[in-house]
Amino acid sequence: MTATRTVIRGGLVITAADEMHADVLIEGGRIAALAAHDSETAAGWTAGTVIDATGKYVIPGGVDGHTHMEMPFGGTTASDTFETGTRAAAWGGTTTIVDFAIQGVGKSLRSGLDAWHAKADAQCAVDYAFHMIVSDVNEHSLKEMDILVEEGVTSFKMFMAYPGVFYSDDGQILRAMQRAAGNGGLTMMHAENGIAIDVLVQQALEAGKTDPRYHGEVRHALLEAEATHRAIQLARVAGAPLYIVHVSAQQAVAELTAARDLGLNVFGETCPQYLFLSTDNLAEPGFEGAKYVCSTPLRPREHQAALWQGLRTNDLQVVSTDHCPFCFTGQKDMGVGDFSKIPNGMPGVENRMDLLHQGVVDGHISRRRWIEIACATPARMFGLYPRKGTIAPGADADVVIYDPHAEQVMSAETHHMNVDYSAYEGKRTTGRVETVLSRGVPVIEDRSYVGRAGHGQYTPRGICQYLI
């Protein structure tokens, strides 16, 4: 198959806006037209490759707005490279990732961005873009933010957690937000009170509480809610929009809801691990709980309902993965006897579309909402729409043929992420990716990988499309 001309016949096309029994014509890597099955128009699309999608969904490729490929963190490096991670993304129906470039200590934003380009260049199976982690707010980095926005790196993550690593204090955060208010950038916030958390970590360790489950206890839900509240007030003072990453606590959702009820440009993301896993997993016997150590942490099961509700009411708008895998053997085990040394992060880039489809099957969200939170809204949020995130004339032909009835069992034995465990080992889900096109070119074809490293292109972004 080439990228020249492809017709997808017989499927149910689902976008955030519509469900259409339509054939899809792809030309030159873009969606050229949609037409009703058996219509005269569709019948006229004769030349080219035909994909039979009868009985299947035809959906936009997923947009994962939060990944950390090859991220140095906690004394080690996330185990997926851009090559392995984007290949796994494709297997899971995700055709665009937005990864986080990191400003190194004492270094410029530019050098951090250059380093991330060097890691990703010619490696990716699907398209990619970058956010920038600002870990040192100073006169120089503030000026660089303006330039990066112009170049298509239009969002900046800061951390209220991890003192001594990525942490910014309130004054630094306010200054960066003021800058973003002026240049159109979107501030992304890791909202946890890291100063208070570090006190609780020390107290727990001194009390002999060293098991993985204490990771969840010291990173208290109220310290997520407090930081979320504080970030919102700082953004309000700066007159800047704000996007809170990886929301896990019910109390943090309440802060977002209150802010949005005031009409503020405040947005929230959650991740599949918070919708499907809980502190029960952190408390698994032996050292197993380390598999689920990430920050913000997994919460007691009751929080899941609040997150699903937030997704239904649009108080949460996006589901990304925070994909940041560390192998159980050789990486997670750095924290045996001291939970604070367990590298923070979980794999998931391959599982997101399927888990959210399971949310449809389980009755939490509609099919269109599935596409909205996993494809369309992240594309709009990060300035990629309508090129990404929808199936409409002119859009990139990033298309997934999805079998809504196929059953699968998630397992490290069968997944494609470069990590030695699955956070969802043995979980049965309904629905499976069959075929994936990236700009019209097959990457997965009838559940075989036919892509190549280097097909994926760097995609500069516009500004957030929700700002008014």
Ligand code: DUC
């Ligand atoms: N949280 C994680 O769990 N991993 C990477 C960084 C982060 O904020």
Ligand code: ZN
């Ligand atoms: Zn974070």
Ligand code: ZN
């Ligand atoms: Zn992250």
